[in-house]
Amino acid sequence: MALASTETTATTIDFGPAAALSCRECGARYELGPSFACIECFGPLEIAYDFGAVSREQISAGPTNIWRYRSLLPVPADVADKPNMAPGWTKLVRADRLARELGIRSLHVKDDSGNPTHSFKDRVVAIAVEAARNFGFHTLSCSSTGNLAGAVTAAAARAGLDACVFIPADLEQAKIVMASVYGGKLVGIEGSYDEVNRFCSELIGDPLGDRWGFVNVNLRPYYAEGSKTLAYEIAEQLGWRLPDQIVIPVASGSQLTKIDKGFGELIKLGLVEEKPYRIFGAQAAGCSPVSTAYRAGRDVIQPVKPDTIAKSLAIGNPADGPYVLDIARRTGGAVEDVTDEEIVDAIRLLARTEGIFAETAGGVTVGVLRKLVAEGRLDPDAETVVLNTGDGLKTLDAVAGHARPTAVIRPSLDAFRAAVAG
Amino acid sequence: MSVSVRIPTILRTYTGGAADVSGDGATLREVLQKLDADYPGIGARILDENGKLRRFVNVYVGDEDVRFADGLDTATPPGTQISVIPAVAGGQ
Numbered sequence: 461m462a463l464a465s466t467e468t469t470a471t472t473i474d475f476g477p478a479a480a481l482s483c484r485e486c487g488a489r490y491e492l493g494p495s496f497a498c499i500e501c502f503g504p505l506e507i508a509y510d511f512g513a514v515s516r517e518q519i520s521a522g523p524t525n526i527w528r529y530r531s532l533l534p535v536p537a538d539v540a541d542k543p544n545m546a547p548g549w550t551k552l553v554r555a556d557r558l559a560r561e562l563g564i565r566s567l568h569v570k571d572d573s574g575n576p577t578h579s580f581k582d583r584v585v586a587i588a589v590e591a592a593r594n595f596g597f598h599t600l601s602c603s604s605t606g607n608l609a610g611a612v613t614a615a616a617a618r619a620g621l622d623a624c625v626f627i628p629a630d631l632e633q634a635k636i637v638m639a640s641v642y643g644g645k646l647v648g649i650e651g652s653y654d655e656v657n658r659f660c661s662e663l664i665g666d667p668l669g670d671r672w673g674f675v676n677v678n679l680r681p682y683y684a685e686g687s688k689t690l691a692y693e694i695a696e697q698l699g700w701r702l703p704d705q706i707v708i709p710v711a712s713g714s715q716l717t718k719i720d721k722g723f724g725e726l727i728k729l730g731l732v733e734e735k736p737y738r739i740f741g742a743q744a745a746g747c748s749p750v751s752t753a754y755r756a757g758r759d760v761i762q763p764v765k766p767d768t769i770a771k772s773l774a775i776g777n778p779a780d781g782p783y784v785l786d787i788a789r790r791t792g793g794a795v796e797d798v799t800d801e802e803i804v805d806a807i808r809l810l811a812r813t814e815g816i817f818a819e820t821a822g823g824v825t826v827g828v829l830r831k832l833v834a835e836g837r838l839d840p841d842a843e844t845v846v847l848n849t850g851d852g853l854k855t856l857d858a859v860a861g862h863a864r865p866t867a868v869i870r871p872s873l874d875a876f877r878a879a880v881a882g
Numbered sequence: 883m884s885v886s887v888r889i890p891t892i893l894r895t896y897t898g899g900a901a902d903v904s905g906d907g908a909t910l911r912e913v914l915q916k917l918d919a920d921y922p923g924i925g926a927r928i929l930d931e932n933g934k935l936r937r938f939v940n941v942y943v944g945d946e947d948v949r950f951a952d953g954l955d956t957a958t959p960p961g962t963q964i965s966v967i968p969a970v971a972g973g974q
Contacts, residue, residue: 485938497968499892502927502938658942661967665891665901760937763949777947779969782937 473594475507478534481681482508484783492534494595494678504779505681507534514729516700519692524549526583526689532725533689534682535590543618544589545611547582548689550574552697552845557813558826562833564840568703570694571816571848577638578851579772579819580715581611584686585675589615591682592673599624599672600644603660605653605711605772606635607819607850612675613642624672626656631771634854652766654777680714687715691722694845695732702726702737704842707829709821709849710741710750710795711773713780720787740838741784741795742828744768744803744820750781754795759785769800769858770820772850794837798827806830807852807859817852825849885913885958888965896924905964910943911954913964928966938969 473492481490485503496505514531522528526548527540540546551571559567572580585608592600599622602612609625616623623644627636628651640646649656657677663669664678675683695702702723708716720739726732743751746768749761761781766774778784788795798806803820806827811817818826829846832838852859867879884904889897897903903920907913918925930936934954941948942965948956958964 495892497890497892497938499895500927502892502936502968504938654947655945658940658965658967661890662888662965665894763947765950777940777949777969779938 474536475534475591475594475682476536476539477509477511477531478507479510480508481505494591494597494673496678496680507681507685509534511725511729514731516696516731519696519731526586526686526693529689529692532692532729533587534685535587539590542590542593543620544586545576545582545615545618547575547586549693552694553814553816555814555846558810559844561809561813562830562840564833564838564844566843568694568698568843568845569810569814569816569848570690570845572690573816573818573822573848573851577607577610577614578854579607579611580687580690580847580849581608582615583689584608584683585611585615587686588673588675588679588683589619589621591679592621592675593619595673597671597673598622600675601625601660601663601669601672602675603627603653603656603677604639605774606631606639606854607772608676609639609646610635610642613639613644613646616644617642626660628653628656628771632855632857634856635771638854653775654763654766657775657777684714684718687718688722688725690715690847691719692726695723695726698843698845700732701843702732702735703845704736705738705740705793705838705844707740707742707825707832707838707844707846709773709825709847710743710778710781710784711747711775711821712778713741713750713784715849716741716787717780717783720791737791738793738838738842739787739791740793740828740832741788742825743795743797744770744773744824745797745799746770747774747776748797749776750778750784751795751797753781754785754788761785768803768820769855770803770824771855772819772821773824794832796828796831796837798824798831802827802831804859804862808862810848811852816848818848819850819852819855820858821850822848822852823858885960885962885964887913887917888963888967890966890968892968893924893927893966896921896927907958909954910941910948910956910958910964913958914954940967940969941965942967 629648747766803823
């Protein structure tokens with residue numbers, strides 16, 4: 461059922477410090493609106509800001525969620541007062557046991573499985589919901605590899621918006637259940653994520669999708685900014701310092717691009733000391749268009765057809781891939797990939813050393829971290845952060861064959877001695 | 883016999899608001915040339931100054947991304963549905 465906000469909104473558009481949309485390719489500027497591609501060159505639009513004075517004290521006094529950074533985001537000052545999922549401020553876990561196992565000195569895991577729907581997607585969706593409100597949209601939608609669909613339907617439920625989300629029909633069952641339980645419509649598309657994405661892009665131009673906010677398409681400039689909060693939190697949780705090295709998963713490449721943007725803003729605003737940092741991108745070998753281009757020294761991405769257990773990273777035609785290449789090369793990082801076997805192994809490694817059960821995307825980042833250390837491409841003495849962006853409970857099938865009961869016995873001491881303790 | 887071209891919202895200023903227009907040509911390159919003749923200026927929005935597909939535009943002939951086929955030389959038999967879509971979408 462559509463809300464009162466379907467009729468032209470009486471409220472004025474308020475995006476806080478956001479000043480305009482700006483084309484990342486050619487620099488053309490546009491008024492803030494539900495636009496996502498440059499009319500001149502098709503380049504992606506992103507938010508340009510006029511930041512006021514922002515201090516560490518002001519941020520620290522804010523709520524323990526992403527809204528503590530509201531003066532750095534395209535949201536109004538009162539954003540925290542409206543019904544929302546209040547995501548973020550997830551744990552930055554000091555990972556000494558994993559560091560020792562890998563042979564590095566200082567390691568933290570930014571564990572974003574602690575978000576309300578158990579993935580980093582709650583961050584980006586929270587910003588998109590505010591944009592949808594601003595534009596008077598009645599339905600929240602997305603193309604999703606699973607995590608996003610759940611984040612959108614949950615946030616829509618809380619905000620009182622309709623939801624209609626699209627996923628590849630063959631997703632993990634946990635992600636399908638999670639995306640369905642919050643109500644709204646969940647539509648499985650017979651095809652890959654890239655085909656779902658294409659479908660949504662066409663739906664936007666059709667009357668069927670009128671007044672719909674597709675969080676990762678026509679609201680994408682706003683939505684994507686939510687990933688900057690990962691950068692802000694990591695820096696604040698390290699004591700207002702940037703890490704030396706960070707390993708980030710790459711699907712479309714948006715998250716990595718925005719974390720770099722976030723670090724850059726903190727430096728520019730004087731909230732952290734300027735220092736070099738190296739950004740590493742992590743892909744699954746079964747969907748590695750960006751790492752392949754990186755290795756080949758190319759700056760153009762050749763799309764691939766994904767085949768990997770890391771379904772949340774299975775985007776064969778990554779829109780922000782070229783920017784990931786630019787950033788990895790500019791910062792002295794790299795883009796690397798690991799096989800499905802290495803992903804499963806890394807999930808188990810993180811679980812048994814740090815008690816963190818990551819979804820396959822977390823297996824990808826930890827696996828790539830391990831590979832980079834082993835190959836001497838990551839400085840073992842530098843302060844390192846690795847991202848886990850989702851919860852292992854959503855991708856149980858990936859590890860089910862490896863994680864079983866040690867034994868099943870009768871309730872007797874003899875049986876236990878014989879099976880386990882003996 | 884012609885082909886059908888789906889126009890993205892941001893290029894509909896060239897087609898008088900039309901979402902679908904008919905085109906003609908044996909390859910995608912020819913279809914885009916004809917499209918530009920019919921709707922002057924639209925070609926330069928899809929192709930860059932070197933005549934290549936712009937980095938952030940996806941073109942589908944039928945269900946196939948032309949980057950998986952023969953690019954601008956992809957055959958466009960009569961009745962083909964061609965879609966031009968901004969590449970800006972996606973997840974993590």
